[in-house]
Amino acid sequence: MKNLFIYISLLIAATTLGYSLAPVTVVLNNDGDNITAQLNDYSSGSPVAVDGIDAIIVPTVTANGSGYSSFVVGEGDPDWGDILSTKVNSNVILDIYDNGTLVAQFRLDELQEQTARTEQLPSNVIIGNELKVEGDATFKGENTFKGVTTFKKQTTFEKDSKFEGQVTVTGVLKLKSNEFSDSVDIGDIETNIMVFVGGSDVDIEESSFSNNLVNGATYTLVNNGTGQNDPYFSIDLDNGDYVRVYPNQVVTLIRIGGNLYIVSRPGYGEG
Known part of the structure; x- marks a missing residue:
């Protein structure tokens, strides 16, 4: 399965102390x-x-x-x-x-x-107080950050992470992606990036998405097609909003209160 990473630049601050040797x-x-x-x-x-x-x-x-x-x-x-x-x-x-x-x-x-530059940090844990990640890091599991968190270089999240405190990023965040080819596949995806690789047009209703999508999180859907005649996918939300995404186009959704909303959309293409 191919990965597509989205690069996000933000801003952050925090501290950590170390007195004994780490492995x-x-x-x-x-x-x-x-x-x-x-x-x-x-x-x-x-x-x-x-x-x-x-x-x-x-x-x-x-x-x-x-x-x-x-x-x-x-x-x-x-x-x-x-x-x-x-x-x-x-x-x-x-x-x-x-x-x-x-x-x-x-x-x-x-x-x-x-x-430190290739540090693999703990999985499935709650991290409180302040955390400062100086080097490149990979978070392999689901983590909850409750305090002030700073990521200074390249940070990879392979699963969903929750941030309940202040987050500052002075480097690059790399988010895991998964591919889908139909409305059934997309129900198994919980990563922040979803890549369409289907061979025919697909219509997706809000109920097709996983119930495990996180409230307050954004989800980016990318049409990986390159040719003008390659398939599109469409999203029909419960609130009546609708978008059709053609090759090389991107749409971003946010989940709030258990419902999905469109944050940004491409222009409609011919079809």
Whole structure:
């Protein structure tokens, strides 16, 4: 299924505090089956285990078809979580071993920055107070943001999220999309972007949409056709409003009080 993302620029502000080390993501050109890690401080020229921790927990590593492995270091490791972030400097290195042989070294400060830019945040949770997302992030589940929330870079929402507080965006929001080809398909879609790929004209009534669409949310429907003779889809709402969407046209709906309303519409085409 093809994704179409809509890019929205808005405005936001908030803060977050971090005192202990968060897990970091490592990408390794190695398909070894016995990967271990150690966090060492090389300030003296020789490796010294940070906080005296001899080994860092590493999950089972499986390489992809190209021989690259991606895994998270420190997740679920209480020793890692006890390390203060103030211990991190340019001399603190994450050493990666395969069967006891050193195969890779990563500066921890650089890993932290890289991980923050590709951070995958919790799913199906309520996030209160203030949240500040500094790097690129992916929200994989349904989340509720109750406080002040700031997204500073590229943020992807793969499912519906609710915002009950102030939201500021200084980067880009990427919204998940799904395709439909008839009025039955559209009833299964709950994402903010719906892409028409049907092979014939389709008439959609308000009752065809999913009952799970969120009140207060907007939904953008796109006709993905390109040719003048490609099919259109039409929307007939309960309030009597009607719109027909031809190839390369877009309509935006909003759900309020359980009812759908047209926010923006294309001009009517020939047909």
